[in-house]
Each structure stands twice: as C-alpha cells, then as structure tokens.
Amino acid sequence: MxxxxxxxxxxxxxxxxxxxxxxxxxxxxxxxxxxxxxxxxxxxxxxxxxxxxxxxxxxxxxxxxxxxxxxxxxxxxxxxxxxxxxxxxxxxxxPADVWHHTYSKFLMNQKLAQNGFPVPPVRSATSLEEVAAACEQWGSAIVKPSYGYGGRDVERITDPEADKAVAERLLEKYETLMCQPYYPTRFGEYRITVAGDVAPMNILKLPAVGSWRCKTLEGASFERLDAPDDLLELSFGATRLMGLTLSGLDVLPDPAGGWVIIEVNMVPGWLHMLGREQHRATLAGVYDWVEEKVAAM
Known part of the structure; x- marks a missing residue:
C-alpha cells in the first residue's frame, strides 16, 4: 500500500x-x-x-x-x-473531528462522561473567583488549559490566595481554564498505550519525593506495568469511543473505587521508553489496524 x-x-x-x-x-x-x-x-x-x-x-x-x-x-x-x-x-x-474532540479536554471529558466512562467532574474558570469556587468545592483543584500537551501549565491550586499568582498567569495566558478535583498521585498514575487492537506498552509513573506530578521530565520515575484486565478493558473502550487508532490514556485509581480517566492523548510520545520490543509492537499495532481497515473498504 x-x-x-x-x-x-x-x-x-x-x-x-x-x-x-x-x-x-x-x-x-x-x-x-x-x-x-x-x-x-x-x-x-x-x-x-x-x-x-x-x-x-x-x-x-x-x-x-x-x-x-x-x-x-x-x-x-x-x-x-x-x-x-x-x-x-x-x-x-x-479524521479531523476525532482529532478535535480529543485535543479539547472539555470535549473529551463530555464525550466520555456521556457514554458512561469514569472521568473527573469539571468546571470552567475565567476569573480568580471561579478558580476559588473550584477549590471551595473540591478542596484542591487541578487547573489547566483545555488545549495543551505534555503536561504544560497544569497546576494544583489548594489555597486560592497563596496560589493567586499562578492562577493569574494561567488566566492571562489562556482566558478559560479547565478545573477538576485533585486525585492523589502518591501511588502513581497509569499510562496505558493502545495501538489498534493491542496494548503493548503500559507503565506506572511514580512522582518524585515531595511532588504530586507524574511527569518523567520533572523527576517522576516509571516502571513496566502488567495492567489488570479491567483497566485494559476501560482503555480499549475509551479509545474506540474517541475513534482513535493510537492513544495514550492517563488513568488514576478512584478513591471511591475503580478508575478515573484523566486524559486520552491522541499523539502519545516516548513510544520507545520501554525498549525496542515494545516500541516495535506499538508501531505494528498501528499498521495492523490500518491495514485491516483499508482492506475492508
């Protein structure tokens, strides 16, 4: 082809x-x-x-x-x-509609929630007062732009007054922020990579001591994960719902039980981070999916 x-x-x-x-x-x-x-x-x-x-x-x-x-x-x-x-x-x-619905964190959250997938509750904020309202509702809030990647400008606001400068900077830069409750990350964040019909590259990201962030570029460690069946089933279902061929899902344990999908990323990076075997299996999963779909047209 x-x-x-x-x-x-x-x-x-x-x-x-x-x-x-x-x-x-x-x-x-x-x-x-x-x-x-x-x-x-x-x-x-x-x-x-x-x-x-x-x-x-x-x-x-x-x-x-x-x-x-x-x-x-x-x-x-x-x-x-x-x-x-x-x-x-x-x-x-x-296609573009899939790309757009997944790039937008608001649209992604809405689509997943409407179809019964576990996602955080969200609210928008265009002012310091609305950021404070999110903290009042949840105690500690994650604020971030709806359109962003790589964990850029994702911040945790616990004290609206003490963290006022952070909120002001983000509001000035993006005007509208997505707010959602903070879920504890001390036991790690799960990254499940779905490539077509397979999930060959899954990791548990662990924050550095004293940090809540599960970003490897900011000191978080990671380890290979044999994902449980219910997490894999959830990840495949969310990927198919969003219409993606290749996805990277960030998932946290829900303190109330089960899982909560934080994001579904449509351009997951660092596909080589577990080595050549998993990398090639991920690329193969993409091609297997594409070849099968094209052959059926």
Whole structure:
C-alpha cells in the first residue's frame, strides 16, 4: 500500500512520525512523510484537489496522522486537517473531528462522561473567583488549559490566595481554564498505550519525593506495568469511543473505587521508553489496524 505519515513537524520533537514511516517500509509499504504545512490545494473537477508534499492525496491508500494542531496558526492547521479528512474519508487515521474532540479536554471529558466512562467532574474558570469556587468545592483543584500537551501549565491550586499568582498567569495566558478535583498521585498514575487492537506498552509513573506530578521530565520515575484486565478493558473502550487508532490514556485509581480517566492523548510520545520490543509492537499495532481497515473498504 501507499501510506502517508502526517508528522508533527521536522524538529525531531516527535520521532515516531519518521519511525512509523520507516516501519511501514519494512513491512513493504511505500511510505512518505509530510506535515500539515505541506498540504496544498489545486483546482479540481469538484472543488480543490489536495496535494501532499507534491503527491495527489487520491494516490494514497491511507494516511496516519500525528499532526500538531497547537500554535498561533491553529485555524490554518485545523482547516488543512479538515480538508484532508474530506478528501480521504475513512482512509485518514484519524479524521479531523476525532482529532478535535480529543485535543479539547472539555470535549473529551463530555464525550466520555456521556457514554458512561469514569472521568473527573469539571468546571470552567475565567476569573480568580471561579478558580476559588473550584477549590471551595473540591478542596484542591487541578487547573489547566483545555488545549495543551505534555503536561504544560497544569497546576494544583489548594489555597486560592497563596496560589493567586499562578492562577493569574494561567488566566492571562489562556482566558478559560479547565478545573477538576485533585486525585492523589502518591501511588502513581497509569499510562496505558493502545495501538489498534493491542496494548503493548503500559507503565506506572511514580512522582518524585515531595511532588504530586507524574511527569518523567520533572523527576517522576516509571516502571513496566502488567495492567489488570479491567483497566485494559476501560482503555480499549475509551479509545474506540474517541475513534482513535493510537492513544495514550492517563488513568488514576478512584478513591471511591475503580478508575478515573484523566486524559486520552491522541499523539502519545516516548513510544520507545520501554525498549525496542515494545516500541516495535506499538508501531505494528498501528499498521495492523490500518491495514485491516483499508482492506475492508
């Protein structure tokens, strides 16, 4: 098959765009790498035809997306991804509406909750008073932008007065914040990676001493996880509901029992962190899924 890989960018921040392209070649596919900025429109018989780094979009059997929608030019990026979705239909893994519903933490939370998945209650905040109201309701609140990645600007507010400067900075930067209750992380946060029909790369992230953050780039450690069946079932169900081919779910134990899904990430990174075997199994899971879906079209 001829398969395109829609990369995050060319900076190397996401090595798994090129990794997917190379893995596809190993499987005998003709693969090429391009970014959203390399999608061009030319006159066609029924509106614009799309060119992907100089090649007609219609010539591709499938495109696997690891696109970046963040940035000051987000409107242009969403437009390009939407144009590609309309051109390829089910041959884009995954289409723009799936991308948008998962990029937005509010939309993600709403969709999961409406379909019975365990997620935190959320409220919006556009003022210090609304941040304080979240703390009053839950005692300790996590505040973050609805559109963000990599744990950037995710903060814990316990004392609205003492943490006023933090809240002011985030409100000035994002205007609207998502607030949700803080769930204890001392026993770790689970990251389940779903690739098609398999979950080959799962870890437990443990915060550094004195920290609540489960970010490996901020001192958190991690260990390989043999995920329990109920957690895997929950993760596969949430991934299928959101319409994703590849996902990374951040899940915490619910103090009341069971699990709570904090986020479903559509461009999970660090796919190599458990070594070559799990990395290749994850890439293979993506291709197995794409090949099966394309063959059934």
């Amino acid at each position: 001829k398969i395109g890989i829609l990369a995050w960018d060319y900076t190397g921040v996401d090595p798994d765009g090129p990794n997917l392209a190379e893995f596809g070649r190993e499987r005998g596919h003709e693969t090429s790498l391009f970014t959203l900025k390399e999608i061009d429109y030319i006159p066609g018989n029924h509106g614009p035809d799309l060119m992907l780094k100089g090649e007609p979009a219609s010539s591709f059997d499938a495109v696997i997306s690891r696109a970046r929608l963040h940035g000051d030019d987000w409107q242009d990026r969403v437009e390009r991804l939407s144009m590609l979705s309309h051109a390829l239909g089910g041959r884009l893994f995954d």
